[in-house]
Amino acid sequence: MNSLARFSVNQMTVKQLSMPELVAACRETGVPGVGLWREPVRSYGLDATAKLVHDAGLAVTTLCRGGFLTAIDPGERRRALDDNRAAVDEAAVLGTDTLVLVSGGLPPGSKDLRGARERIADALGELGPYAASRGVRLAVEPLHPMYAADRCVVSTLAQALDLAERFPAEQVGVTVDTYHLWWDDTAPAQIARAGAGGRIHSFQLADWTTPLPEGVLNGRGQLGDGSVDFRVWRGLVEAAGYTGSIEVELFNEELWARDGREVLAETAARFVEHVEHVEHVVR
Amino acid sequence: MNSLARFSVNQMTVKQLSMPELVAACRETGVPGVGLWREPVRSYGLDATAKLVHDAGLAVTTLCRGGFLTAIDPGERRRALDDNRAAVDEAAVLGTDTLVLVSGGLPPGSKDLRGARERIADALGELGPYAASRGVRLAVEPLHPMYAADRCVVSTLAQALDLAERFPAEQVGVTVDTYHLWWDDTAPAQIARAGAGGRIHSFQLADWTTPLPEGVLNGRGQLGDGSVDFRVWRGLVEAAGYTGSIEVELFNEELWARDGREVLAETAARFVEHVEHVEHVVR
Numbered sequence: 001m002n003s004l005a006r007f008s009v010n011q012m013t014v015k016q017l018s019m020p021e022l023v024a025a026c027r028e029t030g031v032p033g034v035g036l037w038r039e040p041v042r043s044y045g046l047d048a049t050a051k052l053v054h055d056a057g058l059a060v061t062t063l064c065r066g067g068f069l070t071a072i073d074p075g076e077r078r079r080a081l082d083d084n085r086a087a088v089d090e091a092a093v094l095g096t097d098t099l100v101l102v103s104g105g106l107p108p109g110s111k112d113l114r115g116a117r118e119r120i121a122d123a124l125g126e127l128g129p130y131a132a133s134r135g136v137r138l139a140v141e142p143l144h145p146m147y148a149a150d151r152c153v154v155s156t157l158a159q160a161l162d163l164a165e166r167f168p169a170e171q172v173g174v175t176v177d178t179y180h181l182w183w184d185d186t187a188p189a190q191i192a193r194a195g196a197g198g199r200i201h202s203f204q205l206a207d208w209t210t211p212l213p214e215g216v217l218n219g220r221g222q223l224g225d226g227s228v229d230f231r232v233w234r235g236l237v238e239a240a241g242y243t244g245s246i247e248v249e250l251f252n253e254e255l256w257a258r259d260g261r262e263v264l265a266e267t268a269a270r271f272v273e274h275v276e277h278v279e280h281v282v283r
Numbered sequence: 284m285n286s287l288a289r290f291s292v293n294q295m296t297v298k299q300l301s302m303p304e305l306v307a308a309c310r311e312t313g314v315p316g317v318g319l320w321r322e323p324v325r326s327y328g329l330d331a332t333a334k335l336v337h338d339a340g341l342a343v344t345t346l347c348r349g350g351f352l353t354a355i356d357p358g359e360r361r362r363a364l365d366d367n368r369a370a371v372d373e374a375a376v377l378g379t380d381t382l383v384l385v386s387g388g389l390p391p392g393s394k395d396l397r398g399a400r401e402r403i404a405d406a407l408g409e410l411g412p413y414a415a416s417r418g419v420r421l422a423v424e425p426l427h428p429m430y431a432a433d434r435c436v437v438s439t440l441a442q443a444l445d446l447a448e449r450f451p452a453e454q455v456g457v458t459v460d461t462y463h464l465w466w467d468d469t470a471p472a473q474i475a476r477a478g479a480g481g482r483i484h485s486f487q488l489a490d491w492t493t494p495l496p497e498g499v500l501n502g503r504g505q506l507g508d509g510s511v512d513f514r515v516w517r518g519l520v521e522a523a524g525y526t527g528s529i530e531v532e533l534f535n536e537e538l539w540a541r542d543g544r545e546v547l548a549e550t551a552a553r554f555v556e557h558v559e560h561v562e563h564v565v566r
Contacts, residue, residue, distance in 0.1 A: 111512040113466065146429040148466035149510040150493045155466050183396065183431035183438050210433045214497040227432040229394040 003272045008033030008061040010249035011040060013267060017260035019044040023056045025261045029268050033059040035247045036094060038087060050094050060096035061245040062202050063087065069123035070104035070116040070153060084127050092134040098201050099131065100139045100175050105150040116153040121163050128171030139201035140164050141175035146216055157181055157190035164199055173199035176237055179206035179220050182228045188236050195240020203237050204247045205230060218251045223270035230275045246275060286555045291316030291344040293532035294323060296550060300543035302327040306339045308544045312551050316342040318530045319377060321370060333377050343379035344528040345485050346370065352406035353387035353399040353436060367410050375417040381484050382414065383422045383458050388433040399436045404446050411454030422484035423447055424458035429499055440464055440473035447482055456482035459520060462489035462503050465511045471519050478523020486520050487530045488513060501534045506553035513558045529558060
């Protein structure tokens with residue numbers, strides 16, 4: 001099997017590339033899949049993007065992202081739900097079956113994590129059936145606990161599954177991202193739980209490197225530069241039955257400052273070096 | 284009861300104060316306890332510090348810190364154990380019964396969190412009896428998962444208890460620090476577990492504020508400035524049987540740039556406002 005057969009590049013990894021440049025670079029490098037983001041898709045045009053990627057034979061592995069479902073204000077809540085339905089529609093046009101959700105942080109002044117998580121559950125109850133009716137699955141992504149206040153109150157895979165399991169797996173599952181979960185000794189058991197329920201809808205990779213930059217958003221490490229043992233994580237999701245694409249999503253100022261095609265080629269090479277040829281790890 | 288009766292200021296909160304300035308400011312403000320750090324104690328002199336704080340009638344609630352027990356290299360390991368025995372001796376001289384341990388991160392090049400945690404257990408097996416023989420308890424402090432690689436592979440209270448419970452409670456317990464644990468929905472149950480075993484050896488407070496600064500070390504928020512509901516956390520440790528001091532430990536560049544006495548007075552006032560008068564919270 002082609003060593004890049006499972007590889008997908010998330011568009012954010014090489015955000016310096018325009019949509020046509022991204023597609024051309026994927027073809028040159030032999031990358032079979034891309035994870036897209038709504039903002040650049042909108043800039044290039046939804047239908048134009050769909051045509052561009054499909055004409056190039058690229059699979060769209062995910063659309064990033066919906067979510068931000070924690071608002072208390074009714075008007076804000078309604079706008080968030082409308083926006084998520086629009087994201088589902090865009091995913092369907094792009095031909096991907098997976099919309100990644102970043103759930104949202106605490107509303108201003110609130111200290112109630114549990115209440116925020118319940119509002120996410122309420123929103124998933126509305127959005128899940130809508131998504132499934134369009135052939136799209138929602139993938140709740142736990143983000144690292146350092147984002148709990150301002151970005152995502154869902155911090156662990158257990159919390160994400162506690163939410164997802166209230167709904168059918170074809171409506172709501174989870175995203176497993178090594179950057180967010182690598183530190184958690186309960187994650188292996190939770191990956192098994194997710195796999196048993198058919199809920200691993202996306203598997204994403206980034207390495208953990210330090211020191212973290214100010215704001216802690218754009219310091220996700222290139223594969224092999226940090227503390228994550230990718231073969232172990234790939235082994236875990238595969239032991240749980242996951243056979244889908246493996247998406248590399250790096251937010252990294254240093255990578256963005258370089259030539260995007262070079263970064264894509266490097267990322268593909270790192271994928272082969274650090275992720276392929278999985279060892280069977282007994283834990 | 285005096286509303287500051289349980290309050291202790293960790294020395295790092297006002298590190299701009301010299302040891303005599305700190306002691307004088309505590310007396311002026313009516314602060315009954317201090318958590319000390321080894322480096323400033325060494326600078327002022329161990330015996331001199333012990334005399335100074337005791338003559339002032341101040342309780343030393345903790346000594347910070349031992350730990351850094353994850354090295355693989357035998358020489359480094361031996362030096363770490365020696366250093367921790369010295370820290371225990373210093374705690375005994377200062378008259379505190381609690382030495383806080385920050386366990387240490389991954390050794391350079393290692394990706395093996397589990398192995399690092401096992402080496403900590405090995406070290407606790409050596410240090411626990413030594414500490415208990417001198418009337419000192421070790422308090423393993425789980426640090427926020429954002430420090431897992433470079434500072435502390437013990438990221439959750441559950442992990443800390445998994446380590447501590449291998450040993451008698453009078454040898455090894457835990458530190459509960461809101462800054463590190465506030466995001467974790469499993470922490471309430473783990474606090475109950477810690478309390479049932481008599482293992483809450485220290486309770487520390489800091490608020491969670493964003494954006495995080497570069498390196499994520501010195502952005503711990505003043506009480507009331509962030510996302511932590513301190514009354515809930517105080518209620519949790521008290522429901523678990525904790526009746527000891529409540530130490531405020533802030534690492535914060537902005538606070539350090541101000542007049543230390545003013546910061547101490549502000550911190551004491553915030554403590555009364557946000558921590559005292561605990562509501563009985565049903566969770």
